Amino acid sequence: MMNIIEVKELTKVYEGRKAVDSVSFEIKKGEAFGLLGPNGAGKTTTISMLSCLIPPTSGDAHIEGKSIIKEPIEVKKRIGVVPQDIALYPTLSARENLFFWGEMYGLSGRRLKEKVDEVLQVVGLTERSKDRINKYSGGMKRRINIAVGLLPSPKLLILDEPTVGVDPQSRTNILESLRKLNKGGLTILYTSHYMEEVEFLCDRVAVMDLGKIIAQGTQNELRLLAGKMDSLKISTIDEVQMRLVEVIKKVSETDEVKIADKAIEILTLQGRKVLPKIIELLGNNSIRIKSVEVEEPNLESLFLHLTGKELRD
Ligand SMILES: Nc1ncnc2c1ncn2[C@@H]1O[C@H](COP(=O)(O)OP(=O)(O)O)[C@@H](O)[C@H]1O
Ligand SMILES: [Mg+2]
Structure with missing residues (x-):
């Protein structure tokens, strides 16, 4: 199977400290890959580099062969990113917010409408889509964030701890939607500090601490490693x-x-x-x-x- 993403010795130094320290991993097409680590491990910094929001201090990563350093525009076309916070307009409805973002991604007309309907369906918010965002719970806003990430039909969806601080119903909904998307062929890079989420969703896992990957493999390989x-x-x-x-x-x-x-x-x-x-x-x-x-x-x-x-x- 082909690797959709190859990360090689990616490093980010802040004020002389290595927030991400020579991180390397690959994700195969169609995989759900988990980046598991406590707060401060370097997960957000890693995915910020992969989504071309911040430049690495050294190292590189390729997404479908495109370098995050040399070809950031090509990289951005291929990924959907779900950061912890997306700017949603509180006084607009969820649907209106999705139309706004869809236009930002270059969608229009019927294609835009179909895509908005599709992503609302995926995150289970079709029925609430006409409600204003300021009527939404934190968990529902997160689900709209995910919907935004899916609008450009990415090959790889990168999510930054999408269940932190959300209600249990949204959490279950998020994990199940992601699993369904993954079974449908979407490659997923999922970061979390919740072990059970990674166990539920991910085929392979990299365990991160203090900027370094300290173990990686399939869940079974890691269990074996645990001795x-x-x-x-x-x-x-x-x-x-x-x-x-x-x-x-x-x-x-x-x-x-x-x-x-x-x-x-x-x-x-x-x-x-x-x-x-x-x-x-x-x-x-x-x-x-x-x-x-x-x-x-x-x-x-x-x-x-x-x-x-x-x-x-
Ligand atoms: N912009 C920044 N400037 C300085 N230090 C930062 C910055 N962003 C993150 N860090 C530091 O880098 C480390 C990793 O942070 P982060 O990637 O946010 O971890 P995680 O997402 O796993 O919680 C932390 O020690 C954090 O304080
Ligand atoms: Mg983080």
Whole structure:
């Protein structure tokens, strides 16, 4: 399969700091590719370079063979970008806003009308399309943002955390619309700090932290990379004393122990073997257990494993 986008050692330096540090990845035609990382990882900076809004300090990327540095106009023709905020006119209806943007993209007449109807359908807002934008919820505005991104019929749709701060119904709608579009052949670059969204939507994932891609591959490859690490979550009724954490850390196979007042999280290579020992330790210290969860490796545990911190903020 052909690569629709090839990113090579893309770097952006701000005030001597590397916001994006030699990032490389490829996306195949028809793929949904996830860029997963916490706030400040460099996701927005990366896609701002890919959509030719800011120039890279070094490195390059090609979209259908067109360089973001040498051929930005050609690149822009091929991509639809959904930034976190698009200028929508609050006193105009959603439909009127889409007509405005469609004209900006060079559409007119019947083609424009058909396209507007089509994108409204995709984001599930046909029935509300005559309402003014200032009557819309944040989630509905985001869905209109996506509709705007689809107006130029792009080959590649790039989205910047489109579900942040939206209501659950819009979130589900957004993810399902994107999945449908992807199944229909649209290539998607999706950024998020929500692991479960990336797990739902994306074929392949690049995990980003502090400007660098720290792992990439298919979801299965990444799970394998996470080692055969299990995550144990033990909630207790009583406060867990720090002293006990030290004891738990000494339990041989335990790799990482995190602690809240009434919960212990352990990443371990052998959950099933370690669990009875931990429970015994808690019992010996008269700490009563409320619940125990054993989770198989996921992208969250991979992130914790690679960086020593949580993906969430
Ligand atoms: N215009 C800018 N000037 C200086 N620093 C910036 C600028 N834009 C982003 N940064 C910094 O670059 C890093 C990556 O930011 P960003 O790409 O927005 O991350 P993300 O989208 O993953 O949250 C952050 O440390 C951020 O503070
Ligand atoms: Mg961002």
